Amino acid sequence: MILNKVYKKDAIKFLINGVDNNSVDLAIIDPPYNMGKADWDTFKSQRDFLEFTYKWLDALLPTLKQSGSLYIFNTPFNSAYVLQYLVNKxxxxxxxxxxxxxxxxxxSTKKYTHGQETILFFTVSKNYTFNSDDIRVPYESTGRINAAHKKGILKNGKRWYPNPDGRLCGEVWHIVSERHRNKVLGKTQKLNHITPKPLEMIDRMIKASSNKGDLVLDCFVGSGTTAVSAQKLERNFICADNNAKYVALAKKRLNEVE
Ligand SMILES: C[S@@+](CC[C@H](N)C(=O)[O-])C[C@H]1O[C@@H](n2cnc3c(N)ncnc32)[C@H](O)[C@@H]1O
Structure with missing residues (x-):
């Protein structure tokens, strides 16, 4: 297993033949969603899609350490199936x-407009890394917090002072998508990859759920966001995508990391 490389490989073959069992501290997986956004995101039926999803999950699980963590992206609907599957495992x-x-x-005018994706966060055991102080976020009620910095707030008979690094991170993440962030005068631009994830979001997962020198895995790495974040944050990585164009893009981005 050679680390800090992006492989051009099918995810399932890569997981079975290319990654040692019990070696991964953190897996960040952004797989197909079956939304028909590209050939690789199109399946004959929901049943075929779930069969594929369960296959790569089965190949992934043995690679995780006992102290390992797992983040999986998808639509809320598909995530309900993945959640059930992993709980049963x-x-x-x-x-x-x-x-x-x-x-x-x-x-949509027939139902509420979609605006969210789901990220399931699982661990293999109760013994896992979670660096909550490394991912604090700004307090929202700035007026109240500014006052509290000076005099504190009386809570259960004790004075509470805000943490200078912000509040603990919640489970609703307000992060602008790359598609939206790159719009010019409101118009969507063609990006190098059709579904790149924001780097700040992957940074948050890696900071929270791994330490320097740990191994981060992504078997659907696309434009390379997980690899770029891992390299920047001094973690090891092992990544793959079966599309040569995306592997080249990921390598280019890695060469640009300072
Ligand atoms: C949702 S995208 C990942 C985007 C990535 N998180 C990023 O920030 O750029 C899913 C990726 O999975 C790849 N893919 C689809 N099926 C695959 C398979 N069977 N094996 C390996 N990669 C696959 C696609 O080429 C695509 O780049």
Whole structure:
């Protein structure tokens, strides 16, 4: 197993033949969603899609360490199936993270407009890394917090002072999608990859759920966001995608990391 490389490989073959069992501290997996966004995101039926999903999950689980963590992206609907599957496999459910994309898939006048994706956070056991102080976020009620910095707030008879690094991170993440962030005068631009994830979101997962020198895995790495974040944050990585164009893009981005 050679680390810090992006392989051009099918995810399932890569997981079975290319990654040692019990070696991965953190897996960040952003797989197909079966939304027909590209050939690789199109399945004959929901049944075929779930069969594929369960296959790569089965190949992934043995690679995780006993202290390992797992984040999986998908639509809320598909995530309900994945959650059920992993609970039955004995993994420990930690959070259903809602990514508020500040964007939206499509507008609809017949139901509420979509605007979120789900990230399931699981661990293999109760003994896992979670660096909550490394991912604190700004307090929202700035007026009240500014006053509290000076005099504190009386809570249960004790004075409470805000943490200078912000509040603990919640499970609803308000992060602008790359599609929306790159719009010019409101117009969507063609990006190098059709579904890149924001780097700050992957940074948050890696900071929270791994330490320097740990091994991070992503078997659907696309434009390379997980690899780029891992390299920047001094973690090891092992990543794959079966599309040569995306592997080249990921390598280019890695060469640009300072
Ligand atoms: C949702 S995208 C990942 C995007 C990535 N998180 C990023 O930030 O760029 C899913 C990726 O899975 C790849 N893919 C689809 N089926 C695959 C398979 N069977 N094996 C390996 N990669 C696959 C696609 O080429 C695509 O780049």
């Amino acid at each position: 004995g993994l420990i459910f930690q959070n259903w993270i809602t990514w508020d994309k500040r964007d939206g898939f499509n507008s």
